[in-house]
Amino acid sequence: MRIICLSPRMENYPWAFYQQDTLAELARQHEVFFYGPGFAAYDTNDGWKELFAKCPIREPELILLAHWWLRDRPGEPIDRHPKLRPSESGLPVVLILNKEYANLEEKLRYIRTNQINLILTHHHDADKYQQETGCRCSFWPFAVDMRKFPDQPAVKRYDMTFTGTLRNKVWPESQSDIRLRIQRRLFHCFLDSPILLRRRFRKWNVFWISQSRYPWINRIKKGWHLGANSYLRLLTESRAVINCLSPVQLVGSRYFESMAARALVLCEESERYDGLFSPADHCVTFKADLSDLIEIVEFYLSNEGTRSAITQRAYEHVRTFHTWERRIQELTALVADL
Structure with a gap:
């Protein structure tokens, strides 16, 4: 054409x-x-x-x-x-x-x-x-460019990863506060900036870099935004990646990028995944109130075979359909x- x-x-x-x-x-x-x-x-x-x-x-x-x-x-x-x-x-x-x-x-x-x-x-x-x-x-x-990801699994350095915006600064009413609540569950925070991983979770190697809603905090926190190569490498080196719906409940491209990187997609429960991918088969969901989040993370980090089976199915699924x-x-x- x-x-x-x-x-x-x-x-x-x-x-x-x-x-x-x-x-x-x-x-x-x-x-x-x-x-x-x-x-x-x-x-x-x-x-x-x-x-x-x-x-x-x-x-x-x-x-x-x-x-x-x-x-x-x-x-x-x-x-x-x-x-x-x-x-x-x-x-x-x-x-x-x-x-x-x-x-x-x-x-x-x-x-x-x-x-x-x-x-x-x-x-x-x-x-x-x-x-x-x-x-x-x-x-x-949304979808993914598979050319950006290795054909073979990479060595996993990080147990759990999150990068990006906590809540849209320009249109905050369009997005839930679930990313903020997850951060507060895992970290001691100053306003919306993570300071120290809570003692219970220090056994995990967590990579967490978030954009604050306060511009002055972002100016202090140099390096909060990763370049393209660093971001893609991070996904491939992560066992699990936190994914949450974007504003107006969009299923953003990071879901598919995480699957292409063979990282376990940990995401909130939602009907928006219907027709795109299946919980348990291609991702693992947690409740919106976060009542089961820690238990789920504990289980899948401790059971490599179960986690790997999901990430491999997700990889094949996204390569075929997304x-x-x-x-x-x-x-x-x-x-x-x-």
Whole structure:
């Protein structure tokens, strides 16, 4: 397929992989012209006439608005380039709806106004978005690039790992406080910064690096954010990784990355995993009140055979069903029906 993909350049974006992984796999499977901030051809004054004149692809068939084409920050207009109205392109348009907790009403209004042909969403409310916009919408879960993970299991250095945000700072009402509560259960804390592992758990080698909700704490805690290579190596060297739902109960990419790293996914109980992976087969769940968390961690760290069987099943499952290669194939099949 011949595709014009509207997106900022994402190779150096440090906070997540999924945006760039999607663009890279799209280019592997299709002929793609990338256009947006950071790409050489981009000009904020261009309309469709100028864009098509710059496009090296003969007779493009599809416009794809990738993850970051619409802005997420509160108070900013979501339309990154008003001169490129999708409804005026003359081609079918697919939009990847990103961060469904951020400016959702404005994004859905943009979709309705521009008569988007197909919405891909990582959120389970695809039917709701379809009803609200009148545009076709398909659930398109997060995934993983298996090329980033070793074929053979790595030596495990850490018993349990967590990295990342404790609770979304911009949209806190969209996310539960379960990550904060887990941290408090395991650590003596100052505000929301872990200070010392509680005595009972010091037998475990725990890697825990969290982003505080307080900017001044993050400035003091240098190194709270891991680079891509360090993060991926950490997952492969971990026996178990704490995974919790993202804002609006999104099943984020870390679930799949942990499985690809052959780390045991320890996650809160949720119906949101239905159709993606199965508790006990591919992950281990704990109650939202954390009443069984410590018992579960004790058991699976002490029973390597049981843990390894789950992580191997999860690895095979994610390799088969949850790669970006498969997601782009799914996109291709959906576009064929437009």
